Amino acid sequence: MPRKGMMGHFFSSKSSSSSISHGSSPSSASLYAPASRFSSDVAMDRTLATAEAMITKWNPDISSFAKVTSLFYENRREARDFIKCVTDLQKSMHFLVMEDSSSEKLVRSQNLMETAMKRLQKEFYQILSMNRAHLDPESVSARSSRDSTRSSTSDDDEDDGSKDEIRIAGESITEVENVSTIAMEDLRSIAECMISSGYGKECVTIYKIIRKSIVDEGIYKLGVEKFSSSQIHKMDWDALELKINNWLKSVKIAVKTLFNGERILCDHVFATSESIKESCFTEISREGAQILFGFPEIVARSGKKSPEKIFRTLDMYTAISSHWQEIESIFSFKSTSVVLSQSVNSLIKLGESVRTMMAEFESAIQKDASKSAVASGGVHQLTVHVMDYLSLLADYSNVLVDILDGYPPLAKSSLPESYFDSSDSDESPVPAISLRFAWLILVLLCKLDGKSNHYKDVSLAYLFLANNLQHVINKVRTSNVQYLLGDGWVTKHESKVKQFAANYERLGREK
Numbered sequence: 183m184p185r186k187g188m189m190g191h192f193f194s195s196k197s198s199s200s201s202i203s204h205g206s207s208p209s210s211a212s213l214y215a216p217a218s219r220f221s222s223d224v225a226m227d228r229t230l231a232t233a234e235a236m237i238t239k240w241n242p243d244i245s246s247f248a249k250v251t252s253l254f255y256e257n258r259r260e261a262r263d264f265i266k267c268v269t270d271l272q273k274s275m276h277f278l279v280m281e282d283s284s285s286e287k288l289v290r291s292q293n294l295m296e297t298a299m300k301r302l303q304k305e306f307y308q309i310l311s312m313n314r315a316h317l318d319p320e321s322v323s324a325r326s327s328r329d330s331t332r333s334s335t336s337d338d339d340e341d342d343g344s345k346d347e348i349r350i351a352g353e354s355i356t357e358v359e360n361v362s363t364i365a366m367e368d369l370r371s372i373a374e375c376m377i378s379s380g381y382g383k384e385c386v387t388i389y390k391i392i393r394k395s396i397v398d399e400g401i402y403k404l405g406v407e408k409f410s411s412s413q414i415h416k417m418d419w420d421a422l423e424l425k426i427n428n429w430l431k432s433v434k435i436a437v438k439t440l441f442n443g444e445r446i447l448c449d450h451v452f453a454t455s456e457s458i459k460e461s462c463f464t465e466i467s468r469e470g471a472q473i474l475f476g477f478p479e480i481v482a483r484s485g486k487k488s489p490e491k492i493f494r495t496l497d498m499y500t501a502i503s504s505h506w507q508e509i510e511s512i513f514s515f516k517s518t519s520v521v522l523s524q525s526v527n528s529l530i531k532l533g534e535s536v537r538t539m540m541a542e543f544e545s546a547i548q549k550d551a552s553k554s555a556v557a558s559g560g561v562h563q564l565t566v567h568v569m570d571y572l573s574l575l576a577d578y579s580n581v582l583v584d585i586l587d588g589y590p591p592l593a594k595s596s597l598p599e600s601y602f603d604s605s606d607s608d609e610s611p612v613p614a615i616s617l618r619f620a621w622l623i624l625v626l627l628c629k630l631d632g633k634s635n636h637y638k639d640v641s642l643a644y645l646f647l648a649n650n651l652q653h654v655i656n657k658v659r660t661s662n663v664q665y666l667l668g669d670g671w672v673t674k675h676e677s678k679v680k681q682f683a684a685n686y687e688r689l690g691r692e693k
Contacts, residue, residue: 226274230287230294233271236264237298252308253301254368261305261368265375268298272379299381306372306385310392313365319400319443321362369451377455386458389451393444394466400440401470404432408473414484422486426494429477430501436474437505437512441467445512464517471513471521475528478502482531489543489571492536496578499532503581533585540586540618543571547625555636559645559686561653562633568626569657572619576662579615586614616666623654623667641689648682651675 242249254261271291278288310317376385405428414422444467452459478498502509502525513521550564575582612620630650637643655675658664664672 226277226287229270229274230291233267233291233294233298236267237294237301240264240301241297242301242304243297248301252305252312254305254309255312258364258368262371264298264301265371268295268302268375268379271295271298295379299376299379299384302372302376303381303384303388306369306376307388307392309365309368309372310388313361314396316362317365317447318396319440319447321443322366322447323439323443366447366450370453373451374454377452377458382455382458386452386462389462390465393447393462397440397444397466397470401436401473404428404436404440406432406436406470406474406477409477409480411480411483414480417484419486419491422481422484423494425477426481426498429474430497433474433501434505436470437508441471441512442508460515460517464515467513468518468521471518472524475502475509475521475525478528479524479531482528482535487535487538487542489539489546492539492543493574493578495532495535495539496575496581499529499536499585500578500581502529502532503584536582536585537589540622544622544625547622547629550629552633553636555633555642556646559637559642559649561649562630562646564633565626565630565650565653568622569654572622572663573657573661576619576666579662579666582615583613586618589614613666616668619663619666620671623658626654627651641686644682644686644689648679648686651679651682655679 239245240248240253253264271294275288275291275295278285278291315321373382373385373389376382407425409425417425445463448459448463448466452462481498482495506525509525510522513519547564547568552562552564556562630647634643634646637646655672658667658672
């Protein structure tokens, strides 16, 4: 409600004499109102004069100096004064609106504010454009890690030459970091000023355009491409494997540097507005992130699921799962939840592919049709192939635990009695991954038992079983398979080797 009438009442002589004539003391409000109004007018005039001088000086429309010079680059102290003038001007405008919305001073202030916002808009654009190298995601995301690295390096560990090299490199890094820090602070002060003045849209539009181009360029440089399912399906495996290998190299950089650095910068510049912060980061990063994390799902759907391709599939699963905490933190906004959903979908499809490939591997063991007996009861090629495969597979036990847990269920009763250590019980069930590895080895041993029938000499059949089981045990001992099966498994199967060897010797003596 306008206060003009109230102020007029304070200046009325009739009102004042009336109060005195009744013998009452004048109220503090009526006593000091004229002085307060005078003080406000003086302060208002001073604020307008200061703002007009500063804003006019940096108005590119009337000053050739202001047209070619950057305020924040030329004189950062004056830049801070400029921001303060705008802030004071804004406060004065709020006061003028309450006092007299048709005031000439308010119109004058509004014109000054528009001029100031154009100047700040230009400065914001210039800082973002001129500091692309210093505000690239790698520089922004690496600042804290560089600080911790420098603080942990001891001078006592280096000779004089190394110290000089480290000092020069450190000075160079520090200079880059200082430029980066200054630019980030300037962007933040401009953004806060423009947003609080009601010009946030102009500021945000500039930020989104420039920073999205940087993220898109980063994705392009990493070699991350957008593929359709049909494109992937038509690729031969060698070509697809090259794409997968490139993706594996790119995903770590994209998470730890590209998207992490962009989130840090966005959070800093728009620290005062959660909604603007979210809007900017989402528009800048969502498209590139969905392309990045959508690639594994497309590959998993491609139909290329032969057992040999399981390792690249596990590599992609590991790449996402090992960075999950960072992915979840970076894309924590509600509007970026589609990125998390895409990542989860990729993990699900990759997991399904792994399980399919393991089932295909089991089937391949059972279907092995080679009938020729290995000379002298030696190690069969199937044994070598299966154990090499399982040894490599065991290196992925961390992710296989998640992938195989409860799918498909494999009852412990499917295995021969005492296949595992006798200490196992219903109270301490064997993990699904251990059951799966034990089962695949059992399938192999059963197949080998059948192949031993190809020997006409029974003693050689026992030698064949002894040599092949010993090879299995050796591969278990020298790989992570041992940790999945346990020492009890090894001990039990070593006793079987001794039995096969004893039978071979006994039958040999009987000849």
